[in-house]
Amino acid sequence: MIQLKHISKHYPVGFGKNAVLDDIDLTIHAGEFVSIMGPSGSGKSTLLHILGLLEEPSGGEYLFEGEPVHKMSEKKRTQLHRGSIGFVFQAYHLIDELTVYENIETPLLYKNVPSSERKSRVADVLDRFNIVAKKDLFPNQLSGGQQQLVGIARAIVAEPRVIFADEPTGNLHSDQARVIMQLFKHLNETDKITIVQVTHSEQNAAFGHRVIEIRDGKIR
Amino acid sequence: MFRNYLKIAWRNLWKSRLLTAVNILGLAVAFTASILLVLTAAREFSFDQFHDHKQQLQQLYISVHHVQGTEERSNLPMPLTPALKQEFPEVKAASRFMDASGMVRYRDKMYGSDVMGVDPDFLRMFSFPLLSGEKQQPLRSLSNVVITERMARKIFGSAEPVGQSLEMYLEGRWKTFIVSAVAEDVPDNSSLEFDMLCRFEHVPAYADQKDAWNSSTHEVFVQLSDQATAAAFERRAKTFVNKYFAEGIRNLQRDGAVPGKDGALIGLHLMPLTDIHFNSISSSGGAISRFYPYMLLLIGIFILFIACVNFMNLTIAGAFSRSREIGMRKILGAFRGQVIMQLWGEAVLVCGLALLAGMAMAYFLLPGYNALFSNRLSLNLLRQPWLLPGLFLVFVLVTLVAGGYPALMIARLNTIKVLKGSLLTGRSNRVRNVLIVTQFVISSLLICCTLIAWQQLNYLRKKPLGYSKEQVISIPVPYNVDAELALTRMRNQLSGHAGILAVTGTDINMGRGRDGSSATSIVSFDYKGREVRSHWLRVDYDYVGAMGLQLVAGRDFSRAYGTDSSALLINEKMAAQLGGMEAALGALLPVEDSAHPQQVIGIVKDFNFKSLKEEIGPLTLNINKEWPLQYIFVKVAAGNLPGYMNLVKQQWQALYPGSSTDPSFLDENTDRQYRREQRFSGIFISAAVLAIIISCMGLFAISVLIMTRRTREVGVRKVLGASVAGIVTLLSKDFVKLVLLSVMIASPVAWYIMEQWLQHYAYRIPVNIGVFLLAGAIALLVAVITVSIQSVRAALMNPVKSIRTE
Ligand SMILES: Nc1ncnc2c1ncn2[C@@H]1O[C@H](COP(=O)(O)OP(=O)(O)O)[C@@H](O)[C@H]1O
């Protein structure tokens, strides 16, 4: 599903450049549950952003479902964001001005899902995550764990094939974290969604099939 | 999706209520001001546009190249129109247009009424619809009159006007007429005005002048056939002129006059009826420079732009709180176009609310605005075909400028950077600063210009004119009163009263009287083989004394000399034309004919008998009864001026009970000459004030945003021991710099523009640097106060609180 060949990334710093990723080769198959680990500043988020088509690599080749990413138009990428890729962030990034219900509904709106189907799908997800009672609340009226549940609900409501999660439990207590991890595992096993997460915790990483260690921009 | 956007928009607006209010209020006020300004300009542009045949309607005017310069006038000789219709097949219709009478009588009651003498074609050419009576040929009979609805109601009340007979005062006699038709009231934006129309044959001196080619008394309008062009007409008119104005051309040739560009000494020209409002050649025209309405439009645009800049700045400043939402939307699959549409939609929403509010305010303010600036605007003006689409276009433009740029900017932001919170803010600050400077450049420009215009008007009002204007009362003599007799009777009546210093008469008022009229009379004659031209003023004994004119040579008119009815007083300019003071004094001038020359008995110092827009020209005064008096001047003592005014009115009423006249002091009259300038400058001043207020509203909102962003910094500084004053300076100084820069940019521009404007005036103030300092001080003061309110609030805040909440 995902194939990276000799991917590198550097940022301009002053007159020189700061290499963040260096010659990364990586393959992730459909249905896998992968955890990326490594010290702070090692380039995990950068890698995830490249995987999620949010950033361009400086060099190398990236095939998403067999298609070279660097040849994709902006429109095509947006289409992938609508249908194939879901994101979960450490800081949740819910839209503050929308209620829980509306936040979850938004991806479906962009996907032009008809109104009746939209309703039933949002209702489904709310039900499944046990947050029906909270559907009319705004993000700032929820706890961190609840916000992240909404974040994940929003990521999966459009039925993506892959979810990229950047330290999804970074701001949460360990019990809350366990709930989220079990949810991921469940999504991976029953819905066959590929999951790539960045985490600092061995415990969380243990929920996945495989751990990728990254250090100084290289995979160990 | 749309509902989702709307919800977001609404919640966002609500969340930042203060900024939203500033945005909507600022824009609404700007819309209100612009609508009023556009209506004011639209009224000027709407003049004479209501005629169905406006494309073919033209006014005739004549240009004469004298030795002294070119004269262009719309007054023409009486036989010209019949000759024109005879010789020009392309002239489909033509009508002369001249005052016939000012007074009508019905059942022994008199009414002041504007009766115009016209040819029967008049009502066919122009669109003054007839409501009742004979609609085909209402002026077929010489004894018919057409009356407007308003006048008919005034005279006949509810009775049917058609078929009624009434009397009209014509050349000293009452003559009976029959109302043949009632016309709709003349629209307020018509250059041609009348209460009644009668046949041209009834105008004064018709019998004497109907074949006289050397006397020009009235205006002429023609309707060309659909294919004819004005240029072709003017070409063909050359032969016509050579045939009928042969004598005039011969005289000009003899004096060595230089022909105009078309090679002719006398030319007959057309100007479109729709242009005469902006033309000073046409007597009926408004002589309004197109500069003023265009200026109003420009200022309207300026004000809207300033409000748009506020909108842009606030949206950009608010973008930081919006950028996370937008970034997330892009990750969730929004196209950039969709994001832009969403943000633009919000701008449309806000602008729409502002437009509605602005239209409502304009609607309710219109009567007050009209009263304040003596305008006569109505919402009917909105019916002009270009206005509503124009307004819509402006609205779309406003939303594009105000919402479009910020939308583009936000949509272009790098998603990842936004979500990481590592946005660079430098660039948008630069944009913001440029916009703020633009706003204040425009505001300071308006302030500078209005200050200079105001100074100039003040100067015109205060400048000594060379005669006493404060203590002279001018009484217009009504049509039906014998003016010479009235003068004698007023002299006798007033002579016993203390405080009455002199009573005299004249045929031309100084400045503009209550009726708004002013007149010019020019004579030209041959003297020593050259043509001499001079303003011609009929006065009476004591005029020099009453007006406080200074005699520099010779003597005043005096009853002691029996021959003074053919004597002349001239001014210095006229003396110069006659070859200097010495040559002029005692000179015999063949003004009317060489058999009866008139002698110059004295020379008066030049005085401004015309408006200060014009240089003083040659002037000749006479006391010849052939030129009827029109005004009685009464010089009163200083002090109780209203008391003397009452006395004069009382005495007039005692002499002529029931006859109405409206006396005024000459200084009121001279002020009235600058009425238009005053009206426009009033509008400009208000606009400048508005511009500054709206700019400051934006500044205020921006400073609110910045202060909230810098709360923490201020807190830390306070903990470290900074004083309140120090913090206020720190926070305000950036803005002060911007405003200073703006004033520096605006000053030279304003200087240039106003220098151009001042060229219109023969007498003008020099532009002085103090104006720019004052304008700068005003702009700066207002800006500093605005920003300081926020800075002081931030500086006074409890530092612990601000550090904690951050
Ligand atoms: N936009 C950027 N410009 C410059 N350097 C960046 C940028 N984004 C990230 N970096 C640098 O790249 C490195 C890796 O960052 P990141 O991928 O966020 O690390 P991790 O997620 O593993 O903590 C860091 O040293 C960071 O400073």
Ligand SMILES: [Mg+2]
């Ligand atoms: Mg990271």
